[in-house]
Amino acid sequence: WEAEGGGRQTVGAGDAFFLVPGGWHRYRPEPATGWTEKWVCVQGAAVHGLVATGLLPGQCLHLRGGVRRGMTDRLDRLRRDVASRPGVNPPSWGLRALTVMLECFETETALEPPAVRAGGAEAAMRFIRENAHRPLGVREVAAGAKISSNSWWSNVGGAYSAASQAYDAMTRDASSAVTGNQPMFYVFSAGNSGPGANTIGAPGTAKNVLTVGATENVRDQGIADGCAISAADNADDMASFSSRGPTADLRAKPDIVAAGTHVQGPAGQDPLYDGTRVCGPKFYPAGQTLYTWSSGTSHSAPAASGAAALAWEHYRRVVKPGVDPSPAMLKAMLLNTPRYLNGGDTGGTLPGSGQGWGDVNLAGMLDNGRWAYDQATSFTATGQKFTRYFAVPASAKPTRITLAFTDAPGSAVGNAYVNDLDLVVVAGGKYYRGNVFSGALSTTGGSHDPRNNVEQVFLPAGVSGTVAVQVVARNIAGNGVPGGTATDQDFALTAVNLTPAASNPAVLPYLSGVTATDSGTGAIGNGAVEPGEMARLTVGVGNFGASSAPAGTVNVSIAGGTPADVANPSGAAPVVASEASANVTGPMVRYRQAAACGGTFSVTAKYTTGGKTATGTFVMQTGAGG
Secondary structure, three states: OOEEOOOOOOOOOOEEOOOOOOOOOOOOOOOOOOOOOOOOOOOOOOHHHHHOOOOOOOOOOOOOOOOOOHHHHHHHHHHHHHHOOOOOHHHHHHHHHHHHHHHHHOOOOOOOOOOHOOOOOHHHHHHHHHHHOOOOOOHHHOOOOEEEEEOOOEOOOOOOOOHHHHHHHHHHHHOOOOOOOOOOEEEEOOOOOOOOOOOOOOOOOOOOOOOEEOOOOOOOOOOOOOOOOOOOOOOOOOOOOOOOOOOOOOOOOOOEEEEEOOOOEEEEOOOOOHHHHHHHOOOOOOOOOOEEEEOOOOHHHHHOOOOOOHHHHHHHHHHHHOOOHHHHHHHHHHOOOOOOOOOOOOOOOEEEEEEEEEEEEEEHHHHOOOEEEEEEEEOOOOEEEEEEEEEEEOOOOOOOEEEEEOOOOOOOOOOOOOOOEEEEEEEEEEEEEEEEOOOOOEEEEEOOOOOOEEEEEEEOOOOOEEEEEEEEEEEEEOOOOOOOOOOOOOOOOOOOOOOEEOOOOOOOOOEEEEEEEEEOOOOOOOOOOOOOOOEEEEHHHHHOOOOOOOOOOEEEEEEOOOOEEEEEEEEEEOOOOOOEEEEEEEEEEEEOOOOOOOEEEEEEEEEEEEOEEEEEEEEEEOOOOO
């Protein structure tokens, strides 16, 4: 063997040649023995990209020992497949040919650039998968595929990459070769780069896909599998390797989690199978040849994909018979009722950087009391609103509301989010914003979420009366619905334990909060309320009914035994228009001299208007300002 830039080399059995167009080379077999040659040729944009990024060399090479075990058998099978179907060229054949070619580099240690050495073939395959951008071809879409499960990723430090962009677009239309939009629900592994923050892999950083992290399984604790993972004793614990959020632009990822350690599955039955490609022993447990086990978010994603398939069937058969759910609706259903985890590296406030919204929960997702509204309304301008009123059929059960929308592909530089829809819920006399949580439940206050295309409100058991649910077009800046106007956005909305109200309420009062200022008698005016001062209370009220709320009253009370007394319990509330709010001042509270500076106590407020009353309890603090 001789090539440009190198001297003559002796060729041995099992060696391989890597040839590039225009590269000068020559070779000659030993006349006495000869040799058998087998060829694979790959071409196209993906191959040029591999060379341009340095993952493949741009010159002809002699690869000593490049023919790995089983490679010729795989090449023969590929040749037979190609010969049996003339004129057909599915994407999978190109990937199979590239795999054969790239494996030649795995045993060659003297190559440049360094990326081609150890791990270079794996890196090159990741590049191909990311830049193929068409994981499902025309045949799969035409055959009715609705869900795509993907157990691969690229380590990008939580960045929104070109691949993320592509999958956000393909969620709307998975095949441009088929007329119209072909929606597809994509599920991706979060990656195995945890436990550090900002380690979600691409395309799992995409907005419209379902990104799945890994929890521990409960199986054979303490025994290391082929991935060197031995922790598997608590399904509430995060797997240490599972990639964590948020994304680089501070969006919440992963979306959900599923078991990812010590996952049992069928072992390969091909004679060449040795277990190394699944990061496991060849077989497990010992004494059989049918099963093995492994760990990784690559196993969590298929579990979530199976749940998505059941959600799709449930929607078509029960929720909306005969109607396909959109990808946004599938995502909303899966995230509406997950199980909150409170174990190792979980707990905290939702959505978490590890558990996302929680663990896949089929029992909750398949609740027969589900209400759904799927992409039947499109906003075309900022400020537009969609409002519905509901009754709570079972006050002893929790209530959950989820908004999800398929956002337009974002920029790979800077923030990826384009359109901004917000979820607002008024329930039990309180005003809730989407994604404002304390622990596992929604709380009042906070601010609207400008980043995420999933927003949720989770309420505990005990909610009764009329519930208002509103979607607000906070900012419509891009084309979220292909084929529509230049700026538009539709959405999916689903809820459990809500049924449409028989009529829209004329008045629906709520309380937004109570604040205290040291402007009363004996106050020193430093902005904080200290022991011994008289405090003036300001009570925030609002109306989410269809008509204006007439003038009303506000009353406050304090439970006995607390270090404060009500000096003036009531105030007059003005007329409050529909979907408007107001502040009522007048009630006065005296903080006793014995009150602890920095202590807290509770104030209960009632707002009565139009024959309806909203009641809320709020925590007050003394001495916050010094």
